[in-house]
Amino acid sequence: MESSSDLRSMIEQTLTMIITPDQQLIEKGQTQLQALELLDIYALALTEITIDTKRDISVRQLAGVLLRKYVSKHWTKDIENFIEPEVPEQVKSQIRHILPHGLNEPNHRLRVGLACVISAVAEWDCPESWPELLPFLIESLKSTNKSLIHGSIRVLTEIVRDLDDRQLPYVLPLLLPEMYRLMVSNEFNLRIRTRAIGVFTLLVSLVHDINEHDRILSVGYILPYLSHYCEAFKRFLIAPDSSLMTDTGCRIETIRALTLLFKSFPKLMQQNAAELLQSVWTCLTSNTENYVATVVYKHGEMDASVDSDGETLSFECLIYSLFEFVQVLMDLSMYKNSVKSSMEELCYYLILCMQITEEEFDSWSKNVSRYVEDESDDSFSHSVRLSALELLMSITSEFKKEAGIGLWKAVHRHLSHAEALKAHNSSRWWKLHEACLLAMGRCKQLLNDMIVTGYVKIDLEAFIRQVPLADLSQFDYPYLVCQAALFAGRFSRLLSIDVNRIFLDGICQLLEHAQHPIINLSSLRAFYYYCEEVGVDQTNDVINYLPRIFEGILATMSRIPQSAYIWPLESLAILISVDENFVSTIENRLSPLAIELFVNYVQDPLINGETTAIIKGLVHNSKVSHLIQERLIPLVQSIVDNNSVASTLPRIASSLAFSVLDLLTTVLRSLNPPINSNLLNQTFPVVIHLLLTSDDQQILINGGECLCAFLSCVSTDLFSWNDPKTNISSIEYILQVLAKFLDPKTPENCCTFIGKLIRGFIREINKTNQPSLLGDTLGQILKAVLAKLQSKNNEIEKLV
Incomplete structure (x- = not known):
């Protein structure tokens, strides 16, 4: 049997093979390594190699990487993705004894790797099996060895989170003064000092967690050190980067x-609040200006770095942290007034942060779908622009009057500055215009209220003529044109007929002549807002523009990818609700388009939802309802008949037949009787066929809902229907369906509609005043229901 030293030597030789440039040796080494992993001392050997400063650094780094990976899979059986073998307890003890000595490793990358290994082991073993680790780490902070301090504080960052109430009384008096010493000492680099702030923040969170159990105790922990930390935080927030006292990463951690x-x-x-809030405000204003210069306009050096955990430390991250701080102040009654008193200035700087960055400009220009995703009212995107907008809307919701006045004053300042920039031929003016229009447009309801009550003195029509409508012609700045159109659409309810006509004519011209598809998309979105604001029943002025807008929708969709269809489709859905007569002139183009979109994108929930809404609107239109019903027949038949649909229309996959049933249900519930006889004759048998023959759960559920829709919406026509092929009546078919789903053997999850179906069936039969249609089947139905209930009770009893 080979000795442990021989095995260690073999492992080291294998690692050496893997780092060579020879591909054959690499493959041989990897194969040997798989066998060596099964040895009990494998993890111990890797640990010894990693911390041995006499060995080659490349070998040590590889050993460290492999050790970290091995520990994450084999340390204990409690690991989620545990793989055999588990490290033996004796070997674990030896590894725990050796590992801390690696924290003074001079090589930064290797030291970080070892700190990660220690943290991973500590997660399972500290303090029960490793009680000496925490005292060692705390004592190491007093060392003169900066490598040891760095390694120790990295580990502390991880294990402090897991401290419990019993450990806090011991740890806090030791760690809080040490973290302060590291934080304010110029002897240590900024990353160590920033980590000290992070450990302090973790300790505060632990103290807060026990606050509910023992408030006096928690206050006693934090109070002796609070003023010292607050004083340091003030210096970190306002000191210039040139002082070497702070940087963006340090400020981020301080704000947190x-x-x-x-x-x-x-x-x-x-x-300490007054001076701290002033320091935070200074940080907000100065770093917002830095953000605008380096991110919005990309002038000057970007103060962005990545720490050893991979976290980006940039102006964007700092701005996010500052916004979160302001939101917390708003939520605290005793500090809410500090936000209210700074409303104009806060709105001013938030608008600065809403400006389109160069990165966003490039991204949207290359990808219109990204523009639609980012600029939608319910966007889930994450950016400084959207975070600033979210905070502004939160502020305006909380401080309505003060926010409305402050917002208008801030907008007025920015627009004045933009005019000065424009006069000096600076292109920066358009981003300020765009940001002001975005802020005001999204706070539309507040500004409406402020104008009505007189708190804000705005001649809205004059403003819209001078700013957004004038900006519609700024084709050199497409995103300004977009925001101008959206703004005018949002405020159309408050505008005169003449101004709205100028707006409608403007967006039609954009649809016809704009070169950039983003302008087309925004013009359609502006039309959507117009219809929402004015109301489709009060849009007589827009009727003359409908042909141009419809053609604009089709032209826009031909220029954009499917992922950006949502805005044109929403505009189309609202367009068809404006004027029935106009819709009748385009039905022959619109209906096939809607059905084709439904078929092609049946698996896209957004497009599917909008195309369904369009079809629903067409069905509800008395002038075209019968025509769209006729066009839907081949689509429904296609889910059971391979030869029923023209080759120009793609077939719906059988696995997606439930979507067509869902559409048919929507159509039935939307139409005004009488139903198109062909639709009833051709689609009702399809639904019955699927319900009686399919075992797909979703098809059965949607098919059941569709049958309920037939009963509740067109029962008069339905009860007089007979299958021409079999002469079986609709009532007999429904009874067959009931028999299937009331069968105790039919799974419960397929029968969610059955109660509704029975009630609807009996109710509609009674409406005909011909109860004889049921014959003696009512008693059979009731017996089947009781049998179903009895089987269900038996199943429950089995579970009990």
Whole structure:
């Protein structure tokens, strides 16, 4: 049997093979390594190789990587993705003894890797099996070895989160002064000092967690150190980067710490609040200006870095943290007035952050779908622009009067500045215009209220003529044109007929002549807002523009990818609700388009929802209802008949037949009787066929709902129907369906509609005043229902 030293030597030789450029040796080494992983001492050998400074650094780094990976899979059987073998307890003990000595490793990358291994082991073993680790780490912070301090604080960052209430009284008095010392000392680099702030923040969160159990105790923990930390935080927030006292990453961590302190201990923070809030404000204003210069306009150096955990430390991250801090202040009654008193300035800087960045400009220009995704009212995208907008809307919701006045004053300042820039031939003016229109447009309801009550003195028509309508002709700045159109559409309810006509004529011209598809998309969205604001029953002025807008929709959809269809389709859905007579002139183009879109994108929930809405609108239109019903027949038949649909229309996959049944249900519930006889004759048998023959759960559920729709919407026509092929009546078919789904053997999850179907069937039969249609089947139905219920009770009893 080979000795342990021989095995260690073999492992080291194998690692050496893997780092060579020879592909054959690499493959041989990897094969040997798979066998060596099964040895009990494998993890211990990797640990010893990793911390041995006499060995080759490349071998040590590879050993460290393999050790980290091995620990994550084999350390304990409690690991989620555990793989045999588990590291033996004796070997674990040896590894725990050796690992901390690696924290003073001079090589940064290797030290970070070892710190990660220690953190991974500590997650399972500390403090029960590794009680000496925490005291070692705390004592190491007092060392003069900066590598050891860095490694120790990295581990502390991970294990502090898992401290419990019993450990806190021991740890807090030791760690809080040490974190402060590291944080303010110029002897250490900014990353160590920033990590010290992070550990402090973690400790505060732990203290807050026990706050509910023992408030006095928690306050006693934090109070002795609070003023010292607050004083340091003020310096970090306002010191220039050139002082080497702080940088963006340090400020981010400082704002996070203050956010938690104010949120967790608002009363304790009152003593230091005034100076701290002033420091935060200084940080917000100066870094917003830096953000605008380096991110919005890409002038100057980007102050962005990535820490050793891979977290980006940039102006964007700092702005997000500052916004979160402001939101916390708003949620605290004792600090809410500090936000209210700065409303105009806050709105001013939020609008600065809403400007389109160069990166967004490039991204949207290359990908119109990204533009639609980012700029939708219910966008899930994440950006400084959208975060600033979200905070502004939160502010306007909380401080309506003050926010409305402050917003208008801030907009007025920006527009004045934009005019000065424009006069000096600076292209920066358009981004300010666009951001102001975005802010005002999204806060439309508040500004409407402010204008009505007189708190804000705005001649809205004059403003719209001078700013957004004038901006519609700025084709050199397409995103300004987009926002101008959207703004005018949002405020159309408050505008005169003449101004709205100028707006409608403007967006039609954009649809016909704009070169950039983003302008077309925004013009259609502006039309959608117009119809929403004015109301489709009060849009007589728009009727003359409908042909141009319809052609604009079709032209736009031909220029954009499917992922950007949502805005044109929403515009089309609202267009067909404006004027029935116009819709009748385009039905021969619109109906086939809607059905084709439904078939092609049946699996896209957004497009499917809008095409269904369009078809529903056509069915509801008395002038074209019978025509669209006729066109839908081949689509429904296609889910059971391979030869029933023209070759120009793609077939619906059988697995998606439930979507067609869902569409048919919507159609039935939308139409005004009488139903197109062909639709009834051709589609009712399809539904019955699927219900009686299919075992697909979704088809059975949707088919059942569709049958209920036939009963509730067109029962008069339905009960007089007979299958021409078999002479079986609709009532007999329905009874067959009931018999199938009331059969105790039919799975419960397929029968969710059965109660509704029985009630609807009996109700509609009674309406005919011909109860004899049921014959003696009512008693049979009731017996079947009781049998079904009895089988269900038996199943429940079995479970009990």
